[in-house]
Amino acid sequence: xASIARCLRAARPSTLSAFKTPVSRVCPVRAFHATSSNALxxxxxxxxxxxxSADLKTGVIGxxxxxxxxxxxxxxxxxPEEGKQVNAGDAIGAVESVKSAADINAPIACKITGINxxxxxxxxxxxxxxxxxxxxxxxxxxxxxxEEGVKDLEKLMDPQAYAEFTAAEGEH
Amino acid sequence: xxxxxxxxxxLSRISAPSKVPLFRDATVLAKPVQIYTSPTHDPYLNLAIxxxxxxxxxxxxxxxxxxxxxxxxxxxxxxxPWMEVNLDRRRRGIPSPSSPSKHxxxxxxxxxxxxxxxxxxxxNVNWSVICPSASFDFDRNxxxxxxxxxxxxxxxxxxxxxxxxxxxxxxxxxxTYKVSGSAYxxxxxxxxHHGTCLxxxxxxxxxxxxxxxxxEGYMQSKGVRSVRSPIRxxxxxxxxxxxxxxxxxxxxxxxxxxxxxxxxxxxVQATWIAEEMETIQTADWKYGQTPQxxxxxxxxxxxxxxxxxxxxxxxxxxRIHLDVRKGIIDLNSxxxxxxxxxxxxxxxxxGENDLYDVDAKADKKTLYEIVDWGTxxxxxxxxxxxxxxxxxxxxxxxLNKMFGIGPSSM
Numbered sequence: 409x410a411s412i413a414r415c416l417r418a419a420r421p422s423t424l425s426a427f428k429t430p431v432s433r434v435c436p437v438r439a440f441h442a443t444s445s446n447a448l449x450x451x452x453x454x455x456x457x458x459x460x461s462a463d464l465k466t467g468v469i470g471x472x473x474x475x476x477x478x479x480x481x482x483x484x485x486x487x488p489e490e491g492k493q494v495n496a497g498d499a500i501g502a503v504e505s506v507k508s509a510a511d512i513n514a515p516i517a518c519k520i521t522g523i524n525x526x527x528x529x530x531x532x533x534x535x536x537x538x539x540x541x542x543x544x545x546x547x548x549x550x551x552x553x554x555e556e557g558v559k560d561l562e563k564l565m566d567p568q569a570y571a572e573f574t575a576a577e578g579e580h
Numbered sequence: 581x582x583x584x585x586x587x588x589x590x591l592s593r594i595s596a597p598s599k600v601p602l603f604r605d606a607t608v609l610a611k612p613v614q615i616y617t618s619p620t621h622d623p624y625l626n627l628a629i630x631x632x633x634x635x636x637x638x639x640x641x642x643x644x645x646x647x648x649x650x651x652x653x654x655x656x657x658x659x660x661p662w663m664e665v666n667l668d669r670r671r672r673g674i675p676s677p678s679s680p681s682k683h684x685x686x687x688x689x690x691x692x693x694x695x696x697x698x699x700x701x702x703x704n705v706n707w708s709v710i711c712p713s714a715s716f717d718f719d720r721n722x723x724x725x726x727x728x729x730x731x732x733x734x735x736x737x738x739x740x741x742x743x744x745x746x747x748x749x750x751x752x753x754x755x756t757y758k759v760s761g762s763a764y765x766x767x768x769x770x771x772x773h774h775g776t777c778l779x780x781x782x783x784x785x786x787x788x789x790x791x792x793x794x795x796e797g798y799m800q801s802k803g804v805r806s807v808r809s810p811i812r813x814x815x816x817x818x819x820x821x822x823x824x825x826x827x828x829x830x831x832x833x834x835x836x837x838x839x840x841x842x843x844x845x846x847x848v849q850a851t852w853i854a855e856e857m858e859t860i861q862t863a864d865w866k867y868g869q870t871p872q873x874x875x876x877x878x879x880x881x882x883x884x885x886x887x888x889x890x891x892x893x894x895x896x897x898x899r900i901h902l903d904v905r906k907g908i909i910d911l912n913s914x915x916x917x918x919x920x921x922x923x924x925x926x927x928x929x930x931g932e933n934d935l936y937d938v939d940a941k942a943d944k945k946t947l948y949e950i951v952d953w954g955t956x957x958x959x960x961x962x963x964x965x966x967x968x969x970x971x972x973x974x975x976x977x978x979l980n981k982m983f984g985i986g987p988s989s990m
Contacts (some may be wrong), residue, residue, distance in 0.1 A: 484802065484804055504657065504804060507762055508693070508694045508764035508766055509694040509764070509766070511766060512764035
């Protein structure tokens with residue numbers, strides 16, 4: 409995600425409160441979560457998240473709730489290309505909202521193994537449940553993590569650090 | 581970061597460092613405030629230069645780029661040209677204001693930023709501001725306001741920014757005319773905000789027809805629809821507008837930065853720009869990047885709207901349904917039936933007998949590679965059946981018109 413957080417602010421006051429809630433509770437009632445509850449979640453400064461399997465072999469990518477709020481109504485999602493091998497920071501797709509096409513970047517080096525076709529039908533899912541990696545959620549891609557990708561993880565933030573990061577961004 | 585490239589093999593390069601740069605003196609791109617103008621009216625070159633500046637200027641810099649394009653229709657990144665543009669009219673060109681019997685060529689361009697469709701010509705100046713997104717504490721109106729101030733300084737006192745981030749003029753809130761539209765592209769750390777400004781376009785009476793597709797009533801498309809607005813010229817010269825925008829930009833970003841007129845000969849030789857220009861001129865980019873859509877002559881479960889009546893000379897039982905993804909017709913979910921006006925039960929498989937089809941069993945046909953629907957629909961045996969032959973020709977002519985297919989008159 410490009411840094412929409414700081415540049416496309418439609419309404420600011422309410423956005424920060426969202427981050428006082430731990431991200432893992434975005435959809436607390438969903439019974440069949442696609443990843444286990446102790447899945448490892450990391451965030452980028454560009455507001456993407458990645459959920460990793462316990463063995464760090466696979467993951468799910470999406471954009472953060474903070475980013476989704478700042479973007480406004482998402483009207484189209486350019487989904488990543490399946491099978492594509494990418495490096496950390498490579499643009500893998502984009503979301504369009506309010507006349508803006510904003511890149512989505514790969515949080516780590518990985519191979520795209522699946523895309524969320526629901527977003528083709530209902531792009532607004534990104535606004536409703538951006539951090540939900542289950543069926544019906546606003547996740548963007550499923551990936552296979554490469555060796556390089558495991559190293560890239562070190563540069564990412566855990567949910568706590570990301571919450572502090574976005575809170576600081578909002579204070580400027 | 582590498583720019584996003586669409587899912588096409590010819591576009592899937594990851595941006596390598598430019599082999600040939602735009603400027604020999606790389607410090608130009610490092611300056612904190614940069615102002616560029618372009619001497620070319622080539623829309624592809626200007627958009628490629630703009631993308632180059634977005635991706636190559638120093639991460640902390642503020643950049644202004646001003647350019648004027650020859651007549652063209654510019655669609656947003658995620659729009660459908662068959663739905664937004666009268667491609668048949670575009671193909672034939674628009675009447676020249678000075679001598680209506682002559683036609684002016686109009687290019688179709690797909691840009692990388694979001695938003696809707698606009699028309700450019702030599703009476704329209706495009707402004708573009710590139711900033712760090714991290715220090716860009718802006719509402720989306722920041723630079724539209726800058727341009728609006730420039731217009732007011734030139735005496736267009738009623739210029740103001742509306743809630744769609746457009747600049748409008750007009751006597752009241754109820755009666756406004758759009759003179760400038762906005763669109764944005766965001767990449768890591770950088771934001772591009774660009775817009776048009778209608779100053780003295782001689783083609784305005786043609787714009788409404790050009791931007792109204794005859795196929796619209798039959799189509800349902802994913803992606804982004806344009807919002808239609810009445811437009812007007814502000815009746816200013818290009819040079820005075822450009823000077824005023826530069827003045828306002830300098831006020832905002834402080835400094836007597838010199839204006840650099842981009843050397844277009846160097847630009848077309850700069851590796852990154854040359855590649856970008858080539859990419860955005862391909863049919864795969866202009867048409868192949870279209871979000872999924874359907875074209876159906878009759879109401880369907882997914883799209884139950886009433887359809888505009890079909891021309892009376894078409895076979896009465898004609899039914900056409902096309903399912904198009906990335907500009908490619910999925911033949912398994914598309915159908916054409918009722919081609920014969922006397923019996924009605926004549927279904928064809930699109931491209932079944934198409935001499936240009938390498939694989940007769942192909943289940944896909946690229947819509948934007950059809951050069952005549954007659955070839956895609958007709959069977960050599962039709963020649964022995966004059967009625968079917970005639971009916972197929974009428975249907976083909978109608979489809980050609982709907983999809984803007986035919987020889988370019990330019």
